[in-house]
Amino acid sequence: MTLPKGLAGVPADTTSISDIDGERGELRYRGYSIADLVSHCSFLDVACLVLDGELPTPDSRREFERSLAQPRALPPAAADVLSRLPRETHPMTALQVVLPLLDDASAKSAPRLENRAAQREGLLAIAAKLPTTVAALARLRAGRTPLAPDPSLPIHADFLRMLRGEAPHPAEVATLDATQILQMEHGFNASTFTGRTVASTLCPLSMALSACVGALYGPLHGGADEAAYRMALSIGDPAKAPAWVDEQLAAKEKIMGLGHREYKVVDPRAVILKPMALELARLKGQEKVVETLIAVDEHAEKRFAEQGKRIRANVEFYKGAVFAALGIPPEFFTTLFAMARVFGWGAHMLELWDDHKLYRPAAVYTGAGPRTV
Ligand code: ACO
Numbered sequence: 001m002t003l004p005k006g007l008a009g010v011p012a013d014t015t016s017i018s019d020i021d022g023e024r025g026e027l028r029y030r031g032y033s034i035a036d037l038v039s040h041c042s043f044l045d046v047a048c049l050v051l052d053g054e055l056p057t058p059d060s061r062r063e064f065e066r067s068l069a070q071p072r073a074l075p076p077a078a079a080d081v082l083s084r085l086p087r088e089t090h091p092m093t094a095l096q097v098v099l100p101l102l103d104d105a106s107a108k109s110a111p112r113l114e115n116r117a118a119q120r121e122g123l124l125a126i127a128a129k130l131p132t133t134v135a136a137l138a139r140l141r142a143g144r145t146p147l148a149p150d151p152s153l154p155i156h157a158d159f160l161r162m163l164r165g166e167a168p169h170p171a172e173v174a175t176l177d178a179t180q181i182l183q184m185e186h187g188f189n190a191s192t193f194t195g196r197t198v199a200s201t202l203c204p205l206s207m208a209l210s211a212c213v214g215a216l217y218g219p220l221h222g223g224a225d226e227a228a229y230r231m232a233l234s235i236g237d238p239a240k241a242p243a244w245v246d247e248q249l250a251a252k253e254k255i256m257g258l259g260h261r262e263y264k265v266v267d268p269r270a271v272i273l274k275p276m277a278l279e280l281a282r283l284k285g286q287e288k289v290v291e292t293l294i295a296v297d298e299h300a301e302k303r304f305a306e307q308g309k310r311i312r313a314n315v316e317f318y319k320g321a322v323f324a325a326l327g328i329p330p331e332f333f334t335t336l337f338a339m340a341r342v343f344g345w346g347a348h349m350l351e352l353w354d355d356h357k358l359y360r361p362a363a364v365y366t367g368a369g370p371r372t373v
Contacts, residue, residue, distance in 0.1 A: 001364055008261060012193065012361075017050060017347050018185045025266040029185055030054070038272060043156065043177040044068070047127075047343045050185050051120070051350070064124075071125040072132050072149035072158070077101050079146070082136055091137050091335045092217040095130075099210035102129045108204040113353055123205055123346035130342055131155060134335045135162035141329075156180065159339070164327055172326055175280055179322050182269040183315055183337055185344030187262070191215035191222065192341075192348050199349040200359040212345045213338050219256060222316070222341075225333040228257030229320025232292040241295035249303055257293075257317030258300055269315035277318040280325040290321045 004010055019028045027034045030049050037046050041055065048056040048064045056064055074082070078101040085094050107122035136146035139162075147162045156176045160168035186192070194215040199208040216222035235244050248255055260267055274294070281290040297313045304311040323333050 003364060006261070012188055012359075013196070013352070015187065015348065015351060016053070017344065017351060018187050020187050020262045022260075022262040022264050025263055025268050025271075027186070027268050034182060034268060035272060038178050038181050041181070043180055044154075046181045046184060050343045051123075051347045067121065067124040068128045068155055069151035071128045072151055072155075074129055074132055074136065075101060075104065078129075078133070079136070082133070082146075083140060085140075087141055087143075090217075091134065091141070091332050092213060092223075092338075094137050095133065095335055095338060096210050096213040096217070098133060099126070099213060100204070100206045102126045102133070103204065103206040108206070112199075112202045112204075113356055116350060116354070119205060119350060119353065120346075123342075123350070126206055126209060127339075127342045127346065128155070130335075130339045131159035132162060134332060134339060135159055137335070138163050138329065138332055139165075160326070168326075175276060175322060176326060178276065179273065179319060180336070180340035182272060183319070184340045185347065186341075189221065190218070192345055195345045196348050196352050197359045199352055200357070202353075202356075205346065205349060208349055209342060209345055212341070216334060216338055216341065222334045222337040224256045224314070224316035225320045225323070225337065226330050228293070228317050229289070229324060229330050229333065231256055232289045232296070232321070235292050235296065237288065238291040238295035241292055242299040245296055245299045245303060249300070255296065255300055258297070258313055259311040260314045263312070263314070264310050266312050267314045270313040270317055273315065273318040273322060274313070277321040277325070281321055284325045286321070286325055289324065290318065293318060293321060 017030065019031075020026070029037060029046065030053055032049070037049075041049075044061065044064055045055055047068075048054075048061065052060075078098050081098055081101060082094065085097070103122055103126055107118070107125065110118040110122065112119065132149045139146045144165075147165065149162060150158050153161065154173065157168060157170075157173045160172060160176065188196075191212040195208050195212040198211040199205070219227050235241055245255065277293075278287065278290045281287045293313075297317065301312055320330065320333050323336060324330065328336065
């Protein structure tokens with residue numbers, strides 16, 4: 001019996017949250033293309049769409065905004081754990097450790113299946129705390145005291161303020177909003193599938209979200225953002241990119257940020273991110289990194305085409321350059337991915353609980369036949 005490795009192409013469940021057309025290079029959240037959403041909607045509108053299924057009305061937007069503003073402060077136990085972690089702990093490890101402490105006891109004990117509204121509220125309370133957690137981690141790592149959240153500010157303006165200690169420029173907030181919209185949701189990717197599996201056991205949302213963070217950390221998934229950016233830094237110059245790509249491919253090494261299981265033509269998120277990264281990097285005088293990334297992408301595409309492969313930049317490839325231009329340290333890139341994807345993860349968990357069944361696939365046994373000791 002031949003099985004598709006890595007579950008490639010195997011339908012695991014139904015979903016109405018997002019749809020990927022890999023042959024056409026399209027991604028839609030609840031039917032809307034991401035290009036349409038990035039051009040016309042705010043981050044909050046898209047988060048509401050992903051979670052609740054429709055773009056908000058003015059009233060529901062206010063309610064959503066409140067749910068993401070009030071609960072931003074960290075519970076004392078979470079703040080205490082963060083302050084005690086060794087300073088060299090990778091931020092994704094810290095996030096996975098602290099996530100189960102971000103909800104309160106009542107959210108943990110609320111029934112998973114009978115009270116959707118309480119679970120949704122619990123999810124928003126956790127999503128509201130992730131930017132506070134990430135900013136606190138960054139400051140602790142730099143030997144500084146974490147700043148308290150300001151619920152009067154939009155979520156990403158507050159995040160950049162807590163991270164950097166000063167109010168960001170509105171254009172920086174707009175860029176972060178757009179980038180976070182692009183990485184909010186993506187079908188049954190590894191972290192979301194992990195989260196659905198864990199949530200299917202009816203464990204608390206916060207513990208399923210913590211499992212998602214573990215899956216996202218891997219360099220074949222979310223961790224590729226940090227790896228691609230560090231790769232560009234180490235190549236150092238666009239002129240050196242072609243030789244570097246040739247060496248990498250000759251050694252059969254993967255180039256981080258290129259390739260995708262679903263997209264066979266182009267990753268539409270990378271198409272939007274590339275000009276954003278270039279524009280922002282030019283403004284900040286950091287264009288060499290983006291030009292190096294472009295040179296890697298273009299040369300690798302040629303080499304892959306010679307081998308009959310269609311491998312292009314994915315969402316991870318240019319994203320790190322955007323984050324670096326916003327002053328975010330590379331080891332924090334993937335935590336920002338989690339800050340956005342939490343809405344997708346949560347939407348999937350609520351969707352699964354609406355029509356619940358434990359995930360428990362079959363294994364094809366290939367080991368030794370029955371024997372005795
Ligand atoms: N660099 C070099 N070769 C590659 C790359 C790459 N980035 N991606 C795929 N290939 C090659 C493989 O070596 C393989 O070649 P072979 O058939 O000659 O052995 C072939 O293309 C197929 O690759 P697989 O890894 O088997 O294909 P899969 O569908 O599993 O790939 C994946 C998807 C894991 C994303 C892969 O492209 C990869 O490892 N990319 C680098 C990591 C990365 O950027 N991950 C982020 C993905 S986006 C996200 O998770 C948000």
